[in-house]
Amino acid sequence: MEITHDFPPFFRVYKDGRVERFMVANDASPAVDPVTGVESKDVVISSETGVRARIFIPKINGPDQKLPLLIHYHGGGFCVGSPFDVVTQKLLTSLSSQAQVIAVSVDFRLAPEHPLPIAYDDSWAALQWIATHSKGQGPEPWINQYADLNRVFLAGESAGANIAHNVAVQAGATGLDGLKLRGLMIVHPFFVGKEPDKMIQYLYPTSNGSDDDPRLNPAVDPDLSKMGCERVFVCVAEKDWLKPRGLAYYEALKKSGWGGEMEFMENEGEDHCFHIFNPTIAHEFRFFRVYKDGRVEKFIRPTQKIPPSDDPITGVQSKDVIISTEPEISARIFLPRLTTPPHKLPVLFYIHGGGFSFESAFSPTYDRLVRTLAAEANVVAVSVEYRLALEHPIPACYDDCWAALQWVASHAKGDGPEPWLNHYADFEQVFLAGDSAGGNMSSNLAFRVGSIGLPGVRVVGAVLCHPYIGGVEYDDTMWLYLCPTNSGFDDPRMKPPVEDLAVLGCERVLVFVAEKDHLCGPGKAYCERLRKSGWGGMVEMVENEGEDHCFHLRDPTREKAVALIKKIVSFIKLE
Structure with missing residues (x-):
């Protein structure tokens, strides 16, 4: 059933008007x-x-x-x-x-x-x-x-x-x-x-x-x-x-x-x-609570994972690959229908959202999203499966995404471990993308590319969809808890400063914000800081009027969700 409003850990509202409360009182x-x-x-x-x-x-x-x-x-x-x-x-x-x-x-x-x-x-x-x-x-x-x-x-x-x-x-x-x-x-x-x-x-x-x-x-x-x-x-x-x-x-x-x-x-x-x-509860946040004995209770239902498959309608193939066994990092790769003769295709590196603590590249939600992007933008898409907090405290997820991007770059000379990337990927056209927490990590990757470098790869653009970029106290407090080595509310990974934005290692940035999203204000502020940072690229912001956080994931068939995907596709195709 379609969810119209979602406010964990308090309640969600369905399209039929039903209210589901997550905190049910014991009378x-x-x-x-x-x-x-x-x-x-x-x-x-x-x-x-x-x-x-x-x-x-x-x-x-x-x-x-x-x-x-x-x-x-x-x-x-x-x-x-x-x-x-x-x-x-x-x-x-x-x-x-x-x-x-x-x-x-x-x-x-x-x-x-x-x-x-x-x-x-x-x-x-x-x-x-x-x-x-x-x-x-x-x-x-x-x-x-x-x-x-x-x-x-x-x-x-x-x-x-x-x-x-x-x-x-x-x-x-x-x-x-x-x-x-x-x-x-x-x-x-x-x-x-x-x-x-x-x-x-x-x-x-x-x-x-x-x-x-x-x-x-x-x-x-x-x-x-x-x-x-x-x-x-x-x-x-x-x-x-x-x-x-x-x-x-x-x-x-x-x-x-x-x-x-x-x-x-x-x-x-x-x-x-x-x-x-409950005196046994040590910490409670939007998505989870932690008990004093170390147990973690997540308010979001366990993520369903589905195997890779070939889509007969779009012609997109997919498969899972292991990037690293220690730590455990993997990814799902999507290959669109190939032309004859085949030619090199842009690469889309996608990072899923989920508050750094839930969701998966292998879930139906992200399998469908990234498969759609691969088909419509005609790209080789790599959707990374990073380690989740709390079990793996931040910065594990940031480091995993960086390691995964470096793994992708290792194919730039055509001799990497994954044939699809060796044969079909154009490393002069690489795009970073992510939603919510994934948008935050995509921005962080663009900073690392600009400050450290990524040999053999040209990152053309970054797409940040309803990104979490700090600035909301409740969520910021959760991030600080998830990252024991944090440097406070101004931690540059949580809230990128102007000096970091000035060296983003890409040429263009597309940011989506949703009018009814509690992250809308910080997303707009991010764009403003980026424009004033001295960075030499082009930034574009699109506001999804009347919509809430990551609405396109809940019902991708809606007109505004389809328009959001088309905007990402046109950004990749330089249309």
Whole structure:
């Protein structure tokens, strides 16, 4: 079934509208905790919208005891998570017991089925519902009898911290009778950066998903100084990719003119929401998670591999070759229908994408793509099977691709180990190409060719399709993890600097970016740096309007996918 939107590790959307979530909550029933004595139950806040909550109450010492009230908003990127899952149950049970508070965890409606700002509206409605208990006559007896509504606190983690902040600001800006907000706890908050967040754009259709939206970037909110509580606690984690945004939030609130007290804490050596996730998980990224015992769980299904074959329709033949046994590097070679007499053909060296950690040159997706390019561009195509991270940390994949290109070049005099390259390859017309992570590595190969040289080979051009070129914090943090020997966020392999681009060893570069791709901005920035670098070649950028990352791989028969392939073909043929 065709996928229209894919946002791992959160969810994907199919053409029929079905939403598949990768993070499925394991629900826990409300109960009395046998260790702490904390009791929980579920309540309906609005029968009209379906908004509910789970309430937690510690042991009560007497009928007259009044406890502070904590309102909690769960994290999960606005699209996953629940107050009813095991994780939240444990968190709120612990908080209720240790802080001696009544805790209310709000079950706001999730996007994309309920697009933002619905989650904000539900969360504000929940606070209003709490306020209806101010005279002891609200619908929930626990709140009527035991909650001190002059001591109300808001809290949330990640996207929930974003919501908690916005609720607190709304309370201060519009006012809310019946309760007194004493404090706000912002834990590992999600706010956006300068580059538009593609998932947020999808979840929040009326926002552009970037830092000019006050709900997503409090620094631009004219009501920030009206924060409706007396104290704010901000917590960030040292290894969290969102840490800079949490710091920016803290500084913006300090400078806003708000008159309350602030407290800041950094969790040294820890990652995003470490206190909530499974304690056996060491790291979690877009495509995979790593457990403390070394196990790797990939969110993407295992890659299917198919054998090489001859295509009777296009006449393209294919076969697999071993480039190196130590390390293990191989490739699939495609040979188009030959003319009589045969003549030399351009060489296309292709590097598949997959976040450096999945996919294969032997998968149906890339077999079909490179076979199509071989047929339509009339080239000998070499699709390299490099080693994947995590099992083989970066720079293994970069080194494998360079070794594979050198292996191809060893045929330039007609005496290499592979007959198809000896007989049919024109080494004066070599093209590099790749998509996503493969686009990154193709750019790196062009740099190596220009700086080190590749005897016997003339690299005419490079095609970078929706390349990953750094500049997106979440993905950059993953790359840094995959490359233990990295040199930080400015590592030249991840984010090629101007001085490297100035020596690219090819004459022309074609870059595709997709309008709805979260990598669109960095791709455009790459082209701009290349143009200003002093490199003497020609760069062309094509933007695929209305499309997302590597859309042509999911449905190659679509009109825009066919047009993308034709553009690559014309680039190779110099048309």
